[in-house]
Every structure is written in C-alpha cells, then in structure tokens.
Amino acid sequence: MRIAFLCITVGMLSLAACGDDDPTGPIGPNLVGSYDGTWTITVEGPGLEPTIQVCDGVVTVTEQSGGVFEGTFSQTASEDCETATGYVTGAVTADGAVTVLLGASGGGGPGFEESTGCTILSADGSYSGTYAEEILSFETSLTARCPQSGSTTVVWTFAFSGS
Numbered sequence: 001m002r003i004a005f006l007c008i009t010v011g012m013l014s015l016a017a018c019g020d021d022d023p024t025g026p027i028g029p030n031l032v033g034s035y036d037g038t039w040t041i042t043v044e045g046p047g048l049e050p051t052i053q054v055c056d057g058v059v060t061v062t063e064q065s066g067g068v069f070e071g072t073f074s075q076t077a078s079e080d081c082e083t084a085t086g087y088v089t090g091a092v093t094a095d096g097a098v099t100v101l102l103g104a105s106g107g108g109g110p111g112f113e114e115s116t117g118c119t120i121l122s123a124d125g126s127y128s129g130t131y132a133e134e135i136l137s138f139e140t141s142l143t144a145r146c147p148q149s150g151s152t153t154v155v156w157t158f159a160f161s162g163s
Contacts, residue, residue: 028067028092028131034060035136037162039075045154055081059088059136059162067091073102073160092131100127100138118146121153127160137161 039057044050055078061071068091075084090100113120121143129138139159145151 028094029096030064031061031069031092031098031131031136032064034058035162037136037160039081040157040159040161042157042159043154045149045152048149048152048154053080057084057160057162059160061088061136064092067093090127096131098127098129098131098136098138100129102127112142112144116144116146117148118144118154118156120144127158129160135161135163 036058037056039055041053041055042050055075057073057075059071059073061069063070069089071088073084073086073088075081077083084104086102086104088100088102090098092098112118123142124140127138127140129136131137137160139157141155141157143153143155146154
C-alpha cells in the first residue's frame with residue numbers, strides 16, 4: 001500500500017504549545033543544520049498485522065532564536081512513499097526535549113482523512129522528541145477508525161529520526 005506523507009491536520013496545530021521563546025531563559029542546543037534520516041509510519045490495531053513503512057527524508061533547521069527554531073522537511077519518493085515537502089517550526093529546551101509542528105508547503109495537500117479514508121478519533125496535535133548526540137528524533141500518533149481495517153480503531157504513529 002502506498003501511503004502519502006501525512007502532515008496531519010496542520011490546521012489544528014499551534015506553535016503556542018512549544019513553549020516560551022524568552023531569550024533571557026535557558027537556551028537549548030543549536031539545531032541549525034540538516035538531518036538526513038527516515039520517516040517511519042506504523043499502523044496497528046486489535047486483530048491487525050502491524051504495518052510499517054519507512055521513507056527517506058530530511059529535516060533542515062534554517063533558523064533558531066533562543067529555543068525556537070524553523071526550517072523545512074521533505075520525504076523522498078520511492079515505490080511505497082510519495083514526495084512531500086513543507087515547513088518545520090518548533091522549540092527545544094536546555095535538556096534537548098523538542099516539540100515540533102509540520103506544515104505543508106503551498107497551502108497543503110490532502111488532509112489525513114481525505115488521503116486515507118479514515119476518521120480521526122483523537123490526535124496528539126504536535127510531535128515530541130529529543131535532540132541528543134546530534135540526532136534529532138520526534139514522533140506523534142493519532143487514533144482513527146479506518147474502513148479498510150473493517151472499521152476497527154487503529155493507531156497511526158508518525159516518526160522521524162535523522163542525524
């Protein structure tokens with residue numbers, strides 16, 4: 001099955017959840033740079049064989065002020081992966097905890113429900129993870145009811161890890 005990169009419900013995401021950008025407070029590590037890695041999409045639910053899809057991609061942090069950063073992301077097309085690009089915004093704390101939001105370039109593509117046919121029941125709304133030893137990693141998940149799984153409730157996990 002070919003799965004599009006999912007900039008899940010970009011409209012519901014809010015950078016306000018990322019934290020304080022007070023320049024006088026503790027400043028997290030400098031994330032400016034390019035992180036070559038993989039996007040991993042996992043779908044699992046009761047009575048279903050888990051599916052895992054791994055796609056090559058890059059997250060590039062172009063600017064950082066204090067603990068707040070921004071940049072771009074991409075996913076490389078392959079047999080099972082569609083091309084995707086967009087922007088990244090987020091925050092990093094002094095201990096390397098990151099909160100990340102993704103948005104689609106050019107006004108977005110199909111939303112999660114439109115591209116999968118699933119109905120979202122709950123979603124985290126942002127990605128969370130870490131920056132440690134020059135590795136940036138973050139993930140999010142959502143719960144959805146999908147007709148192709150017999151309307152069973154499934155959990156989709158979206159993750160990135162790169163260095």
